Amino acid sequence: MTGKDRIQIVKGDIAKIAVDAIVNAANTSLLGGGGVDGAIHRAGGPQILEECRAIVARQGGCAPGEAVITGGGALPAKWVIHTVGPVWNGGHKGEREKLAACYRNSLRLAEQHGIRSIAFPNISTGVYRFPKADAATIAYSTVLLFLDATDAIDEVQFVCFDDENYTLLLQQHDNAPS
Template sequence: MTPNRIQLIQGDITKITADAIVNAANSSLLGGGGVDGAIHRAGGPAILEECQRIRARQGGCPTGEAVITTGGNLPAKHVIHTVGPVWNGGHQGEPDLLARCYHNSLALARAHGLKTVAFPNISTGVYGYPKDQAAQVAVHTVLGFLGSMNCRSR
């Protein structure tokens, strides 16, 4: 794969072969609906067990932060769980919180030496973030992160 390349893929994130997939988790880290539930179901109990250990250690995951677990039965080696913001009209820091989700997930991937990461549309399901606005935040943040990595490697 070409370094620092972004691909847009429509499909089932639980079928993606990557170093990590990102889970649009809730703060409890115990699974739920949508992407979160699908990842927990497909990945099996190992993911939930690691999430429970993280909860015991730090009490969940705040909005904008990220944690990493095994991929369990998924084709991805790891799952990076991040908690996106609930959309409240865009005037309560939602864009910044969403950008932190992408940035912190990528920083965690880099810290673990992971090269390929697949993201879902964070916060665009039941959290109600408008998809077009969320996509702008995602692309801007990922490109900025990759750009900062390129500057450091020179």
């Protein structure tokens, strides 16, 4: 089975997806925020915040492009991988590389923890203003490259909250070689 065969594009609420792990588009403090981050913390309950506080106490926050893992609390997913996307500042400050690193580092953590199914939100395309078309290309190509190099992960879902991201990722999927 190719990497492409293991990728699904869905529209919905990532906090309701039943996979081994969901990815949270976190901020550097790891202490919850708005958008996807706030929704995951609300749905998952206080256990996620407690584990994030322990990570912060141990290592400080989480830098853009990096990822950390906690339990899933009350979520259907057993794990939450928290990654910090870059804020878009015109594209000349390493934003593309940091966004690709979010996906790679999240997948590496998944692999290390025996996670077979994982769901990603659209990282950095909200208040961080990353151009959605660029973000879709980077997300899809990074995940596809990773999956083509390993069979440790059976399923990756891109869970889109809005129509524009959904359409852009579907285009990536439809145009990817089989």
